Amino acid sequence: MKKTGAQIIWECLEREGVTHVFGYPGGAILPAYDALKHSRVHHVLVRHEQGATHMADGYARASGQVGVAVATSGPGATNMVTGIATAMMDSSPIVCITGQVGSKLIGSDAFQETDITGITLPITKHNYLVTHVGDLARTLREAFYVARSGRPGPVLVDITKDAQQSACEFDWESAAPQLPGYRPDLSPASHEYEHALQLIHNAKRPVILLGHGAILSGAMREVRDLAERAGIPVALTLLGLGALSASHPLNLGMMGMHGEAWVNHTIQEADLLIALGMRFDDRVTGNLKTYAPTAKKIHVEIDPAEINKNVKVDVALVGDLREVLREMLPRIESIDRSEWLDFIDGLKGQSAVRDIQNLPDNGHLYAAHVINDLWRETRGSNTVVVTDVGQHQMWEAQYYKHEEPRSLITSGGLGTMGFALPAAIGVKVARPEAEVWVVVGDGGFQMTMCELATMVQENLKINIAIINNGYLGMVRQWQEFFYERNYQATPLLNPDFAKIAEAYGIRTATVTQRSQVVPSVQSARQNDGPVLINFQVEQEDTVYPMVAAGAALHEMIRRPGPIVETAADE
Amino acid sequence: MLNTYVVYVENKPGVLTRVASLFRRRAFNIDSLTVGRTEKPEVSRMTITVEADPDQARRIEANLYKLVNVLLVENITTAPAIVRDLAMIKVAAMHEARSHVLELASVFRARVVDVAPESLIIEITGGDDKIDGLLEMLRPYGVLEMVRTGIVAMRRGSKCSSVVSTANPVAQLAADDDVQYSV
Ligand SMILES: Cc1cc2nc3c(=O)[nH]c(=O)nc-3n(C[C@H](O)[C@H](O)[C@H](O)COP(=O)(O)OP(=O)(O)OC[C@H]3O[C@@H](n4cnc5c(N)ncnc54)[C@H](O)[C@@H]3O)c2cc1C
Ligand SMILES: Cc1ncc(C[n+]2csc(CCOP(=O)(O)OP(=O)(O)O)c2C)c(N)n1
Numbered sequence: 053m054k055k056t057g058a059q060i061i062w063e064c065l066e067r068e069g070v071t072h073v074f075g076y077p078g079g080a081i082l083p084a085y086d087a088l089k090h091s092r093v094h095h096v097l098v099r100h101e102q103g104a105t106h107m108a109d110g111y112a113r114a115s116g117q118v119g120v121a122v123a124t125s126g127p128g129a130t131n132m133v134t135g136i137a138t139a140m141m142d143s144s145p146i147v148c149i150t151g152q153v154g155s156k157l158i159g160s161d162a163f164q165e166t167d168i169t170g171i172t173l174p175i176t177k178h179n180y181l182v183t184h185v186g187d188l189a190r191t192l193r194e195a196f197y198v199a200r201s202g203r204p205g206p207v208l209v210d211i212t213k214d215a216q217q218s219a220c221e222f223d224w225e226s227a228a229p230q231l232p233g234y235r236p237d238l239s240p241a242s243h244e245y246e247h248a249l250q251l252i253h254n255a256k257r258p259v260i261l262l263g264h265g266a267i268l269s270g271a272m273r274e275v276r277d278l279a280e281r282a283g284i285p286v287a288l289t290l291l292g293l294g295a296l297s298a299s300h301p302l303n304l305g306m307m308g309m310h311g312e313a314w315v316n317h318t319i320q321e322a323d324l325l326i327a328l329g330m331r332f333d334d335r336v337t338g339n340l341k342t343y344a345p346t347a348k349k350i351h352v353e354i355d356p357a358e359i360n361k362n363v364k365v366d367v368a369l370v371g372d373l374r375e376v377l378r379e380m381l382p383r384i385e386s387i388d389r390s391e392w393l394d395f396i397d398g399l400k401g402q403s404a405v406r407d408i409q410n411l412p413d414n415g416h417l418y419a420a421h422v423i424n425d426l427w428r429e430t431r432g433s434n435t436v437v438v439t440d441v442g443q444h445q446m447w448e449a450q451y452y453k454h455e456e457p458r459s460l461i462t463s464g465g466l467g468t469m470g471f472a473l474p475a476a477i478g479v480k481v482a483r484p485e486a487e488v489w490v491v492v493g494d495g496g497f498q499m500t501m502c503e504l505a506t507m508v509q510e511n512l513k514i515n516i517a518i519i520n521n522g523y524l525g526m527v528r529q530w531q532e533f534f535y536e537r538n539y540q541a542t543p544l545l546n547p548d549f550a551k552i553a554e555a556y557g558i559r560t561a562t563v564t565q566r567s568q569v570v571p572s573v574q575s576a577r578q579n580d581g582p583v584l585i586n587f588q589v590e591q592e593d594t595v596y597p598m599v600a601a602g603a604a605l606h607e608m609i610r611r612p613g614p615i616v617e618t619a620a621d622e
Numbered sequence: 623m624l625n626t627y628v629v630y631v632e633n634k635p636g637v638l639t640r641v642a643s644l645f646r647r648r649a650f651n652i653d654s655l656t657v658g659r660t661e662k663p664e665v666s667r668m669t670i671t672v673e674a675d676p677d678q679a680r681r682i683e684a685n686l687y688k689l690v691n692v693l694l695v696e697n698i699t700t701a702p703a704i705v706r707d708l709a710m711i712k713v714a715a716m717h718e719a720r721s722h723v724l725e726l727a728s729v730f731r732a733r734v735v736d737v738a739p740e741s742l743i744i745e746i747t748g749g750d751d752k753i754d755g756l757l758e759m760l761r762p763y764g765v766l767e768m769v770r771t772g773i774v775a776m777r778r779g780s781k782c783s784s785v786v787s788t789a790n791p792v793a794q795l796a797a798d799d800d801v802q803y804s805v
């Protein structure tokens with residue numbers, strides 16, 4: 053049947069299983085919008101194209117399905133750049149569709165012409181410029197396939213206006229991807245398995261380093277089986293949180309720059325690191341020269357370009373984590389490692405992370421208290437927390453215990469402020485039954501708070517917790533430690549967040565005391581509509597412990613003063 | 623160590639940019655890059671030389687493979703191979719210098735491809751050493767202009783680097799014994 057390019061776009065999206073797209077119209081994409089009327093796809097009108105990309109990203113991270121963002125040429129497309137780079141760094145599968153000026157005008161500096169495929173070349177997994185309607189269906193199919201397969205990532209498809217307007221025969225079957233050089237499914241050789249098994253069986257002090265790849269691969273069960281059968285403790289990256297439940301006895305917690313001190317010490321003491329779907333980011337390793345000096349290393353990773361990039365490993369198993377573990381599990385011997393586990397238990401006493409929970413409730417409101425209370429209130433009820441970037445993000449990672457995969461959505465690799473609110477909109481659209489909480493700083497919230505309107509227009513029940521410390525807190529912390537408390541450009545003069553919420557018709561509360569935290573959370577949960585809570589927390593509070601940039605993983609900056617021992621692990 | 627890669631890519635617009643951008647972004651140092659047609663119209667062939675240690679060399683290969691349009695990568699650094707560069711050198715050649723230059727050209731088995739009253743153009747093919755050698759000898763006479771193509775390389779013997787089947791280069795790759803990511 054003959055169809056226009058515009059019709060083909062929506063038809064292909066539907067066939068790829070897309071139910072929602074996040075977008076913003078403009079001249080070069082208008083033909084596609086014109087054809088939207090006849091499509092089953094629901095279009096969420098965003099307020100800024102960056103928001104559209106974060107929403108698609110949040111959608112993808114929450115559901116495992118490809119998220120889709122749409123924008124016009126020129127400024128519409130360039131506004132997407134930050135969101136695309138965010139998705140690229142965290143291996144999130146999104147497809148961005150942009151309109152482009154007519155093919156005859158390309159290269160003429162036409163109105164709203166930008167070379168968006170050129171601009172996004174280093175921040176996409178792949179991108180396309182489509183100038184002929186006949187190429188459109190196959191290109192879109194390839195885009196979805198590339199975005200979701202192998203190591204996932206963003207794919208951009210730039211479609212000229214004339215390709216949207218002209219028509220051709222549409223045949224889905226004959227438009228199958230043609231990607232002769234693309235090889236998403238590799239698998240390790242048998243001698244590599246042998247070598248890995250031998251290292252695991254010989255290790256006295258092994259640690260599993262669990263990352264985002266476990267969630268992307270859906271390997272939660274296999275990871276747990278491996279840990280339990282071989283008696284190996286598990287440390288997690290920020291993006292791995294939830295891949296093994298926080299309450300599992302072998303779960304040590306987060307490693308790295310703001311990880312628990314005992315976790316980092318454990319890694320430094322280990323004789324074997326088993327890295328599963330994590331990429332040894334510099335926030336995870338600290339100084340590479342002193343990283344886990346006595347440990348052999350096994351790296352299970354789908355992307356061969358990650359092997360030996362930061363940390364030189366002894367065995368690399370290149371392939372999908374779940375497949376690799378399924379191959380290995382039957383050959384894993386159960387080994388008693390109680391000595392090693394007892395040793396780690398001994399290290400736990402050194403932790404300073406939790407002592408803040410024991411701080412007296414002396415009229416101050418600490419962000420850690422807010423997060424901890426939020427966790428107590430919402431645990432076990434299908435809650436997804438979406439965090440922004442900064443101190444509040446680290447406190448969330450430390451004090452909210454994630455039991456399920458995809459229950460923490462956060463920008464790790466790019467650290468994009470402004471991510472949380474739009475990403476949460478994508479999360480709620482993907483999982484309407486989930487309870488969604490935004491945990492965001494007063495700085496980052498103001499970067500994308502225009503999306504409050506999108507949330508309201510789409511009638512989404514999202515709860516927003518602003519951790520309002522009056523500072524660009526994480527940067528202030530660096531100034532405190534490394535720039536002699538020279539607080540240049542970090543104090544914030546904030547608007548009245550309650551009034552902002554009211555302007556959008558959103559319920560709101562302001563909390564200044566610990567005793568108000570739980571009631572405010574309970575009331576937000578009971579309310580049918582979105583609620584914004586402004587938590588006015590201690591202004592100059594600091595995230596401990598911390599591995600300074602360039603320091604060894606075990607050389608952590610600790611909370612000054614006596615360490616308060618904690619009894620309960622809750 | 624200077625590594626030499628033979629890279630087969632889909633002959634599509636923008637592929638050269640993708641490869642060049644990869645090297646820039648990852649801060650790999652390209653020494654030379656040549657690209658041209660192959661016996662198959664839908665496939666182009668690149669020869670890329672890069673300064674890299676063995677670990678880096680493997681990562682360069684893996685990163686090239688991440689480009690969707692890259693069909694096949696072969697590091698032929700240690701394989702027996704013919705490596706060739708072509709240079710054209712315009713050299714001042716007046717009076718008695720002329721016969722010296724002509725003599726040098728013949729010693730280096732280079733060809734004179736243009737003769738003008740005050741200059742000659744010499745064309746020479748060979749490895750880096752040979753071309754650099756001639757260049758050094760010609761400098762005292764006055765090198766007015768020079769152009770080099772960058773190197774192209776091909777394995778010796780019957781083993782081919784070529785893409786047997788564009789439909790499925792991956793199958794070919796699996797059969798290729800030197801693909802290994804572990805150390
Ligand atoms: C303020 C701030 C502080 C931070 N502090 C910390 C910290 O203290 N600790 C910490 O851990 N992080 C921290 N981060 C986050 C950090 O920057 C990285 O984003 C994070 O460590 C990356 O985690 P990852 O390697 O698990 O995930 P990713 O970066 O997403 O990497 C996933 C890896 O898994 C691989 N993979 C994908 N799919 C599969 C599959 N199917 N099978 C096998 N492998 C697969 C991918 O190829 C990739 O290599 C911080 C970030 C910010 C902004
Ligand atoms: C878009 C962007 N710009 C700048 C930064 C650098 N940065 C990292 S954390 C931070 C401060 C965040 O402040 P706020 O949102 O108030 O959160 P807090 O740290 O106070 O919890 C800044 C400016 C960033 N990560 N992203």
Ligand SMILES: [Mg+2]
Nearest residue numbers: 493494523525
């Ligand atoms: Mg702040």
